[in-house]
Amino acid sequence: MSMSGVVDLAAVKAANEARQKAEQARAEAVRQGGTAAVPASHLVFDVDEAGFETDVLQRSSEVPVVIDFWAEWCEPCKQLGPLLERMAQEYAGRFVLAKVDVDANQMLMQQFGIQGIPAVFAVVAGQALPLFQGVAPEAQIRQTLDQLIQVGEERFGLTGIQVADGAGAAAETEAAAPVGPYDALLDAAMDALNANDFGGAVQAYKNVLADDPANPDAKAGLAQAELLGRVTKLDPQQTRKDAAERPADVTAQIAAAELDLAGGHIEDAFGRLVDTVRVTAGDDRNAARVRLLELFEVVGADDPRVASARSALARVLF
Numbered sequence: 001m002s003m004s005g006v007v008d009l010a011a012v013k014a015a016n017e018a019r020q021k022a023e024q025a026r027a028e029a030v031r032q033g034g035t036a037a038v039p040a041s042h043l044v045f046d047v048d049e050a051g052f053e054t055d056v057l058q059r060s061s062e063v064p065v066v067i068d069f070w071a072e073w074c075e076p077c078k079q080l081g082p083l084l085e086r087m088a089q090e091y092a093g094r095f096v097l098a099k100v101d102v103d104a105n106q107m108l109m110q111q112f113g114i115q116g117i118p119a120v121f122a123v124v125a126g127q128a129l130p131l132f133q134g135v136a137p138e139a140q141i142r143q144t145l146d147q148l149i150q151v152g153e154e155r156f157g158l159t160g161i162q163v164a165d166g167a168g169a170a171a172e173t174e175a176a177a178p179v180g181p182y183d184a185l186l187d188a189a190m191d192a193l194n195a196n197d198f199g200g201a202v203q204a205y206k207n208v209l210a211d212d213p214a215n216p217d218a219k220a221g222l223a224q225a226e227l228l229g230r231v232t233k234l235d236p237q238q239t240r241k242d243a244a245e246r247p248a249d250v251t252a253q254i255a256a257a258e259l260d261l262a263g264g265h266i267e268d269a270f271g272r273l274v275d276t277v278r279v280t281a282g283d284d285r286n287a288a289r290v291r292l293l294e295l296f297e298v299v300g301a302d303d304p305r306v307a308s309a310r311s312a313l314a315r316v317l318f
Contacts, residue, residue, distance in 0.1 A: 198229030223297035270309035
């Protein structure tokens, strides 16, 4: 997490013009008897390529815009997204959160140089700052947001936007939600995962599954924690070299597939293991098949790429 590496997304002239337009719009709203306050629901919004200039670049002239690059199939995104949304409500207008579905907005993903998701950037006065990639501990995210807000205030004079009464309603509603029987254990697992304590996360998820073997959150979380625990021990360059040189080596192919999956290259990972099942036999073939099924759990059964890979696996096996 760093405030370094500022990338100019728009010319300074364009940023200044956007700032002037925003100031004029606020002044006009006040003259017409309204206020410059926005509803709390406007603190988090979806953005696409067509609306990026208006929704992000122009808006960044009055408030820092945090961008969450995510996808429906990305399990870590499903953990980070709600956390960022809750923080947007808590910070009450000191920043706003724009959510970009990378599957539907490939051009934006390329323009920002996204290599894997979740990835979080910020745009301040028309300039983009890379914040972090992957799921990070809440305390670290707060620290980064505080730095971002400070940069916006000190360098660009951005003091945020006024939020209408009731900004905390969403957080209060969430806090009042009933607590499920395994929520504490699942929260502990998530805390361990955010702290990169993958062993602790694995054990916490296993504790849930010991009582509730079909718990979908625990099953998906366990598969993810085990995957991250393995991937963090890999040397990416050596892993890809081994896989290229030893196409029939099941261990090498599994490691490369998991590296692909962790980097967001879902179809590559599935295709690699389906091919491995095709060219192997006996214990090697079973090992590749079992690991592929585990990766299906990480991505989620509802993802169309899982359904496609299941069909491909069935054709190879039968």
